[in-house]
Amino acid sequence: MMQTGSQDSVETGNADYIRMLNSGVVLSTIHSHEPISRAAIAKHTGLSRSTCSLIADDLLQRNLIREIGKDKSSGGRRGVLLTMNYDAGVTVGARLLADSVDCAVVSLRGDVLKHRSTAISYHADVDTYINVLCRAVSETIEEYHAVSPGMPVFGIGLGLSGLVDSASGESVASSILQWDHIPLASRAQEQLKLPVYIDNDVNTFALGELWFGHGRGVDSFLCVTVGEGIGLGVVINGAIYSGSHHGAGEFGHTRISDDPQAPRDALGIQGSVEAFSADPAVCAYLEQQIRQGASSLLEAQSGEISIDQAAEAARRGDALALEAFNRAGKYLGIGIANLISLFDPEMIILGGEGCAVRDLWQPAMEETVREQAAYGLHRRVRWKSVEFDDDLWVRGIASLVLKEVFEGRAQVRD
Amino acid sequence: MMQTGSQDSVETGNADYIRMLNSGVVLSTIHSHEPISRAAIAKHTGLSRSTCSLIADDLLQRNLIREIGKDKSSGGRRGVLLTMNYDAGVTVGARLLADSVDCAVVSLRGDVLKHRSTAISYHADVDTYINVLCRAVSETIEEYHAVSPGMPVFGIGLGLSGLVDSASGESVASSILQWDHIPLASRAQEQLKLPVYIDNDVNTFALGELWFGHGRGVDSFLCVTVGEGIGLGVVINGAIYSGSHHGAGEFGHTRISDDPQAPRDALGIQGSVEAFSADPAVCAYLEQQIRQGASSLLEAQSGEISIDQAAEAARRGDALALEAFNRAGKYLGIGIANLISLFDPEMIILGGEGCAVRDLWQPAMEETVREQAAYGLHRRVRWKSVEFDDDLWVRGIASLVLKEVFEGRAQVRD
DNA sequence: CTTACTTTGTTTGTCTATCGTACAAACTAA
DNA sequence: TTAGTTTGTACGATAGACAAACAAAGTAAG
Structure with a gap:
C-alpha cells in the first residue's frame, strides 16, 4: 500500500x-x-x-x-x-484574561467546587503566561484534593477570547493576549499531564448554557454576552458553530451605523455594536458628553469614569447616565434584531458582566428589537438572561471536558 | 398502548x-x-x-x-x-412570483430542458394562483413529454419568497404573494399527482449551488442574492440552515444605519441593507437626487427610473448614476462584512438579477468589506459570483426534488 | 511467451448492533 | 386471589460492515 x-x-x-x-x-x-x-x-x-x-x-x-x-x-x-454518575470525577475550567487567570474545579453536575483567581502581569510573554497558568491549575487541583482526596480529574478546559481552533488546540489570534498561532492545548497538556481542551470563551459560555443552563434541550440558540466586549456564541443543531476559520460569532464587530462620526471599537471598526454598547463605550460616551458640557452627577469625577460609577449615577436618577445606558441598549437592540433576522434562533440568552446593570439597558434594547425585527420573528424567540456570575464562565469552560466525558470519549475509572 | x-x-x-x-x-x-x-x-x-x-x-x-x-x-x-444515471428521469422546478410563474423541466444533471413563464394577474387569490400554477406545471411537462415521451418525472419543486416551512409544506408568510399559512405542497400535490416539495427561493438557490454550482463539496457557504430584494441562503455543514421558524437568512432586513433620515425597505424597516442596495433602492435614490436638483443624464426621464436605465446611464459615464451604484455597493459591503463576522463562511456566492450590473457596485462593496471585516477574516473567504440567469433559479428549485432522489427516498423506475 | 506482481471486484465467514417476541418479575386494582 | 399492566431481560432473527481469501484482468520484466 x-x-x-x-x-x-x-x-x-x-x-x-x-x-x-x-x-x-x-x-x-x-x-x-x-x-x-x-x-x-x-x-x-x-x-x-x-x-x-x-x-x-x-x-x-x-x-x-x-x-x-x-x-x-x-x-x-x-x-x-x-x-x-455525578460523583465519578471532576473537571477543571480556566479562563485566560489579560491580567489574570480564573481557575475552578467543577463537578459533573456543573457546580463550582473551588474557584480562585491568579494575577498575571499585563502583557506577560507567552512562556511566562503558560507557566503561571499551569501552576494556577495545578494548585487549584491540589487545594481541591486536600478536601476530596483521590477524586479523578477528567481533564482541563481553557477558554480565551479571540480566534481559537479547538480541533487543533491552537490559539489562532487573540486581541487581548496578543497571541498568534500558539499551540496552547498541547503545551499545557505537556506540563499538566492531563487532557486539555480549548475554545473561545463565548463559545464555552454557550456550551455551559447548553449543558447546564437555559439551553438544555434547545436545538439552536444564541448567547449574547455584554461586558468589556460584546460576544456571541452560536448553537446550531445542538452543537457550537464556530465557522470555517473559527471566526463565527464576532457579533461585537458588526456594524450598525454608517455615521462617519460613530465611535470605534477595540479593533478600530467604526460604528460596531461593541463601539456603542460595550461597557467601555458607555463610559467613553459619558466622558465625551461631560467634556462637551453636559450636566451630570458624574461631572465632578476627575478623569475616567468606571461602569460601576455610571450605573450608580443612573440609579440615583442622573439623566445623562440614564441616557448613556439607554443609548447602549438601543444599539444593542439593533444588533440583536439583526441576529434574529439572520439566525432565527429558538432562544436568546443574555449574559456577561454587563448583565449586572441589565435593568438599565434592557428596556431600550427590547423596544428597538420590537420595532425592527422582520416578520415579527422576535415574538417567537424565547428570551432568557443569566445573572452575572464569574462561576458561569468557568463552568462553561469546564463543559469542554464534560462534552468529552459524556460523549463517551473519556474513560471513567471506578 | x-x-x-x-x-x-x-x-x-x-x-x-x-x-x-x-x-x-x-x-x-x-x-x-x-x-x-x-x-x-x-x-x-x-x-x-x-x-x-x-x-x-x-x-x-x-x-x-x-x-x-x-x-x-x-x-x-x-x-x-x-x-x-442522469437519464433515469427529470425533475420540475417552479418559481412563484407576484405576477408570474417560472416553470422548468430540469435534468438530473442540472440542465434546464424546457422553460416557460406564465403570467398571473397581480394579487390573484390563493385558489386561482394555485390552479394557474398547477396548469402551468402540467403543460410544461406535457410539452416536454411531446419531445421525450415516457421520461419519468420524479417530482415538483416550488420556490417562493417569504417564510416557508419545507417540512410541513406550508407557506407561512409571504410578503409578495400575501399568503398566510397556506398548505401549498399538499394542495399542489393533490392536483398534480406527483410529489411536491417547497422551500424559500433563496434557500433553493443555495441548494442549486450546493449540488451543481460553486458550492459542490463546500461545507459552509453563503449565497447573497441582489435584485428586487436582498436575500441570503445559508449552508452549514452541507445543509440548508433555515432557523427555528423558517426565518433565517433575512439579510435584506438587517439594519446597517442608525440615520433617522435613512430609507426604508418593503417591510418598512429603516436603514436596512435592502433599503440601500436593492434595485428599487438605487432607483429611488436617483429619483430623489434628481428632484433635489442633481445633474444627470437621467433628469430628462419623466417619472420613474428603471434599474436598466440607471445602469445604462452609469455605463455612459453619468456621475450621479455611478455614485448611486457605488453607494449601493458600499452599503452591501457593510452588510456582507457583518455576515463574515457572524458566519465566517468558507465561500460567498453572489447571485440574483442585480448581478447583471455587478461591475457597477462590486468594487465599492469589496473595498468596504476589506476595510471592515474583523481579524482579516474576509481574506480567507473564497468569493464566487454567478452571471444572472433565470435558469439558475428554477434549477435550484428543482434541486429540492433532486435531493430526495439522490438521498434515496425517491424510487427510480427503469 | 512466461513469470511475477498489482489492482479490482466478488465471495465467504465472522462480528456486532438492533429489533421483535417471549417471559418472568413486580406492581395495581378489583 | 385474580386479572391486567408495566418493566427489564433473554433469545433468535436479520442486516450491515469488515477482513481475508480468491479469481479475473491487467502490467512489466526477462
Whole structure:
C-alpha cells in the first residue's frame, strides 16, 4: 500500500459508529430527563427497550450512570431509575484574561467546587503566561484534593477570547493576549499531564448554557454576552458553530451605523455594536458628553469614569447616565434584531458582566428589537438572561471536558 | 398502548439508517468524482471495498447509477467506471412570483430542458394562483413529454419568497404573494399527482449551488442574492440552515444605519441593507437626487427610473448614476462584512438579477468589506459570483426534488 | 511467451448492533 | 386471589460492515 488514499472527511457509518451514536442519545436523554427508567428512555428515543437496556448496562459498567431506587408505578412493575454518575470525577475550567487567570474545579453536575483567581502581569510573554497558568491549575487541583482526596480529574478546559481552533488546540489570534498561532492545548497538556481542551470563551459560555443552563434541550440558540466586549456564541443543531476559520460569532464587530462620526471599537471598526454598547463605550460616551458640557452627577469625577460609577449615577436618577445606558441598549437592540433576522434562533440568552446593570439597558434594547425585527420573528424567540456570575464562565469552560466525558470519549475509572 | 410516547426528534441509528448514510456517501462521492471505480470510492470514503461493491450493486439495481466502460489501469486490473444515471428521469422546478410563474423541466444533471413563464394577474387569490400554477406545471411537462415521451418525472419543486416551512409544506408568510399559512405542497400535490416539495427561493438557490454550482463539496457557504430584494441562503455543514421558524437568512432586513433620515425597505424597516442596495433602492435614490436638483443624464426621464436605465446611464459615464451604484455597493459591503463576522463562511456566492450590473457596485462593496471585516477574516473567504440567469433559479428549485432522489427516498423506475 | 506482481471486484465467514417476541418479575386494582 | 399492566431481560432473527481469501484482468520484466 503506497498511501492510505485521499480519505474525504465524510462521515460513514458502521456498527461501532451506530453504538456510539445511540449511546450518546441515551446518555443525553438521561442527562436531560433524569431520573428516568430504561423503558421511559426507550419511549423518548424511539429505540427498542432491549437496546436501551443493553446500552444502560454498558454505561453502568463504564461508571457513567447509576441506579437510584425505583420509579412510582404507572400501573405495573416499577422502573429502575437511572441518573448520571455525578460523583465519578471532576473537571477543571480556566479562563485566560489579560491580567489574570480564573481557575475552578467543577463537578459533573456543573457546580463550582473551588474557584480562585491568579494575577498575571499585563502583557506577560507567552512562556511566562503558560507557566503561571499551569501552576494556577495545578494548585487549584491540589487545594481541591486536600478536601476530596483521590477524586479523578477528567481533564482541563481553557477558554480565551479571540480566534481559537479547538480541533487543533491552537490559539489562532487573540486581541487581548496578543497571541498568534500558539499551540496552547498541547503545551499545557505537556506540563499538566492531563487532557486539555480549548475554545473561545463565548463559545464555552454557550456550551455551559447548553449543558447546564437555559439551553438544555434547545436545538439552536444564541448567547449574547455584554461586558468589556460584546460576544456571541452560536448553537446550531445542538452543537457550537464556530465557522470555517473559527471566526463565527464576532457579533461585537458588526456594524450598525454608517455615521462617519460613530465611535470605534477595540479593533478600530467604526460604528460596531461593541463601539456603542460595550461597557467601555458607555463610559467613553459619558466622558465625551461631560467634556462637551453636559450636566451630570458624574461631572465632578476627575478623569475616567468606571461602569460601576455610571450605573450608580443612573440609579440615583442622573439623566445623562440614564441616557448613556439607554443609548447602549438601543444599539444593542439593533444588533440583536439583526441576529434574529439572520439566525432565527429558538432562544436568546443574555449574559456577561454587563448583565449586572441589565435593568438599565434592557428596556431600550427590547423596544428597538420590537420595532425592527422582520416578520415579527422576535415574538417567537424565547428570551432568557443569566445573572452575572464569574462561576458561569468557568463552568462553561469546564463543559469542554464534560462534552468529552459524556460523549463517551473519556474513560471513567471506578 | 395509550400513546406512542413523546418521541424526541433525536436521530438514533440502526442498520437501515447506516445503510442509508453510507449509500448517500457513496452516491455523493460518485456525483462529485464521476466517473469513478468501486475501489476508488472505497479509498475516498474509507468504507471497505466489499461494502462499496454491495452498495454500488444496490444503486445499479435501483437504476440510480450506471457502468460506463473501464478505467485506465494503474498497474493492475482496470476498474469499472460508475457515473450517475442522469437519464433515469427529470425533475420540475417552479418559481412563484407576484405576477408570474417560472416553470422548468430540469435534468438530473442540472440542465434546464424546457422553460416557460406564465403570467398571473397581480394579487390573484390563493385558489386561482394555485390552479394557474398547477396548469402551468402540467403543460410544461406535457410539452416536454411531446419531445421525450415516457421520461419519468420524479417530482415538483416550488420556490417562493417569504417564510416557508419545507417540512410541513406550508407557506407561512409571504410578503409578495400575501399568503398566510397556506398548505401549498399538499394542495399542489393533490392536483398534480406527483410529489411536491417547497422551500424559500433563496434557500433553493443555495441548494442549486450546493449540488451543481460553486458550492459542490463546500461545507459552509453563503449565497447573497441582489435584485428586487436582498436575500441570503445559508449552508452549514452541507445543509440548508433555515432557523427555528423558517426565518433565517433575512439579510435584506438587517439594519446597517442608525440615520433617522435613512430609507426604508418593503417591510418598512429603516436603514436596512435592502433599503440601500436593492434595485428599487438605487432607483429611488436617483429619483430623489434628481428632484433635489442633481445633474444627470437621467433628469430628462419623466417619472420613474428603471434599474436598466440607471445602469445604462452609469455605463455612459453619468456621475450621479455611478455614485448611486457605488453607494449601493458600499452599503452591501457593510452588510456582507457583518455576515463574515457572524458566519465566517468558507465561500460567498453572489447571485440574483442585480448581478447583471455587478461591475457597477462590486468594487465599492469589496473595498468596504476589506476595510471592515474583523481579524482579516474576509481574506480567507473564497468569493464566487454567478452571471444572472433565470435558469439558475428554477434549477435550484428543482434541486429540492433532486435531493430526495439522490438521498434515496425517491424510487427510480427503469 | 512466461513469470511475477498489482489492482479490482466478488465471495465467504465472522462480528456486532438492533429489533421483535417471549417471559418472568413486580406492581395495581378489583 | 385474580386479572391486567408495566418493566427489564433473554433469545433468535436479520442486516450491515469488515477482513481475508480468491479469481479475473491487467502490467512489466526477462
